[in-house]
Amino acid sequence: METISENRCxxxxxxxxxxxxxxxxxxxxxxxxxPPQAEESPVPVLWYLSGxxxxxxxxxxxGGLQEHAARHGLAVxxxxxxxxxxxxxxxxxxxxxQGAGFYVNATRSPWKPHFRMYDYVVNELRDIVTKGFPVxxxxxxxxxxxxxxxxxxxxxxxxxxxxxxxxxxxxxxxTQSDWGRKQLSAYLGDDEAAWSDHDATLLLEDKGWKGDxxxxxxxxxxFLELLxxxxxAGMMTRCRQPGTFRMQKGYDHSYFxxxxxxxxxxxxxxxxxN
Amino acid sequence: METISENRCxxxxxxxxxxxxxxxxxxxxxxxxxPPQAEESPVPVLWYLSGxxxxxxxxxxxGGLQEHAARHGLAVxxxxxxxxxxxxxxxxxxxxxQGAGFYVNATRSPWKPHFRMYDYVVNELRDIVTKGFPVxxxxxxxxxxxxxxxxxxxxxxxxxxxxxxxxxxxxxxxTQSDWGRKQLSAYLGDDEAAWSDHDATLLLEDKGWKGDxxxxxxxxxxFLELLxxxxxAGMMTRCRQPGTFRMQKGYDHSYFxxxxxxxxxxxxxxxxxN
Numbered sequence: 001m002e003t004i005s006e007n008r009c010x011x012x013x014x015x016x017x018x019x020x021x022x023x024x025x026x027x028x029x030x031x032x033x034x035p036p037q038a039e040e041s042p043v044p045v046l047w048y049l050s051g052x053x054x055x056x057x058x059x060x061x062x063g064g065l066q067e068h069a070a071r072h073g074l075a076v077x078x079x080x081x082x083x084x085x086x087x088x089x090x091x092x093x094x095x096x097x098q099g100a101g102f103y104v105n106a107t108r109s110p111w112k113p114h115f116r117m118y119d120y121v122v123n124e125l126r127d128i129v130t131k132g133f134p135v136x137x138x139x140x141x142x143x144x145x146x147x148x149x150x151x152x153x154x155x156x157x158x159x160x161x162x163x164x165x166x167x168x169x170x171x172x173x174x175t176q177s178d179w180g181r182k183q184l185s186a187y188l189g190d191d192e193a194a195w196s197d198h199d200a201t202l203l204l205e206d207k208g209w210k211g212d213x214x215x216x217x218x219x220x221x222x223f224l225e226l227l228x229x230x231x232x233a234g235m236m237t238r239c240r241q242p243g244t245f246r247m248q249k250g251y252d253h254s255y256f257x258x259x260x261x262x263x264x265x266x267x268x269x270x271x272x273x274n
Numbered sequence: 275m276e277t278i279s280e281n282r283c284x285x286x287x288x289x290x291x292x293x294x295x296x297x298x299x300x301x302x303x304x305x306x307x308x309p310p311q312a313e314e315s316p317v318p319v320l321w322y323l324s325g326x327x328x329x330x331x332x333x334x335x336x337g338g339l340q341e342h343a344a345r346h347g348l349a350v351x352x353x354x355x356x357x358x359x360x361x362x363x364x365x366x367x368x369x370x371x372q373g374a375g376f377y378v379n380a381t382r383s384p385w386k387p388h389f390r391m392y393d394y395v396v397n398e399l400r401d402i403v404t405k406g407f408p409v410x411x412x413x414x415x416x417x418x419x420x421x422x423x424x425x426x427x428x429x430x431x432x433x434x435x436x437x438x439x440x441x442x443x444x445x446x447x448x449t450q451s452d453w454g455r456k457q458l459s460a461y462l463g464d465d466e467a468a469w470s471d472h473d474a475t476l477l478l479e480d481k482g483w484k485g486d487x488x489x490x491x492x493x494x495x496x497f498l499e500l501l502x503x504x505x506x507a508g509m510m511t512r513c514r515q516p517g518t519f520r521m522q523k524g525y526d527h528s529y530f531x532x533x534x535x536x537x538x539x540x541x542x543x544x545x546x547x548n
Binding site: 067250252255259260 | 525
């Protein structure tokens with residue numbers, strides 16, 4: 001693991017690191033914010049998964065998470081959203097290939113060799129962060145848009161590994177959306193049975209989540225038809241899933257939305273992880 | 275004035291606008307954050323001047339000011355740092371020309387026709403903001419690096435127009451620095467007598483500031499030799515200037531530094547403007 005940069009931030013350290021990933025077969029970059037409390041003793045970890053087109057950097061610089069993480073004593077990890085590099089397959093579309101890993105393990109060509117973001121987050125990077133930083137093996141997970149999809153699906157499939165869960169405007173029902181069908185077909189093939197493990201609404205019905213879930217959705221989001229929050233909210237209600245679904249009047253899909261509710265999500269996770 | 279974008283943010287609105295500037299002779303873009311309180315009644319305005327290479331956008335997305343402005347009921351204006359466009363002079367260096375207006379009115383070719391950022395901020399944009407948004411004609415001013423230089427010099431030269439003042443890692447003594455001598459020479463000519471109106475340390479000695487000043491400086495700033503905070507702190511002390519100069523251990527020159535102390539600066543201005 002190599003340090004790219006470390007900047008003091010709210011009394012802690014915002015770092016950016018890179019490493020050769022065995023899982024993705026390429027060099028991967030990620031960011032970790034360590035709050036000041038980590039200088040005294042290990043702290044819990046919140047995973048923040050980003051959306052389409054993002055790298056580790058977008059939420060790190062625009063999400064406004066550090067101030068609240070410093071107050072509550074949480075580390076925050078910002079993984080990249082896909083493998084990258086010259087030898088890695090890509091597509092001209094912004095929503096397939098590099099920048100659009102969808103947190104799955106691809107089984108189809110040309111994506112199969114590198115696009116293994118599910119295993120990367122759940123296993124390899126989790127191991128690196130837990131061993132390489134002063135953190136507890138106690139994890140929460142959240143994310144925005146495609147990253148909200150990642151957070152919901154990864155948590156429900158791994159309740160032993162995560163103890164708190166939230167999402168910002170997640171892609172909520174990708175098997176029924178153009179943000180989903182195209183990518184799941186490309187990465188996993190046309191047999192839709194393989195897709196259900198990557199659909200938050202279907203997983204909620206199948207497995208549910210052991211704790212309570214916080215979901216924030218902007219009421220003026222320009223992508224409501226693609227995100228399908230109604231499917232998720234409906235299923236949460238039908239399954240009597242403990243949790244809070246908040247429709248936030250006037251907010252769109254931007255980082256200004258994430259920023260506005262970052263404090264609430266950090267507090268939500270801190271309460272459940274500390 | 276044309277609206278480029280408006281996003282809901284912490285219950286208020288983060289807007290970006292453009293207009294044809296008479297002062298700069300080109301189209302200029304600026305951003306205004308209106309806190310939720312502005313829906314009820316006009317609010318005071320804080321001007322945030324940005325540093326070298328920045329546009330209106332950098333601090334708007336990375337400065338972390340809105341959360342605190344929403345809490346305290348301040349509008350925040352983010353001007354660009356120079357005129358821009360095809361007909362506007364430029365230089366290959368990052369620290370001269372477009373992105374590097376230094377908040378002066380250029381008197382020398384090729385800069386004279388457009389580089390009038392002093393007049394633009396103090397008069398034209400101030401007028402546009404005061405008339406076009408639900409704000410009081412009650413203003414504070416701050417900024418980072420070159421923008422801290424702009425805030426200090428503009429405020430001290432216009433005590434009737436501004437009522438609160440702070441700076442993040444300002445260029446503090448540009449007549450004695452390579453961040454200053456090169457630009458003041460290019461924009462104002464080689465007669466150094468014309469430069470003293472644009473040097474915070476010299477203005478402090480000559481005029482001082484009617485109120486108290488808050489300055490934050492990162493102790494691990496990579497540009498200490500260019501910023502010359504020692505000149506400013508020394509002069510503040512020699513002049514018995516009311517104020518607070520804080521050397522912040524371990525912080526560098528990045529937006530992580532600005533972000534970390536944005537809350538303190540917003541509170542400082544709110545206390546003096548409300």
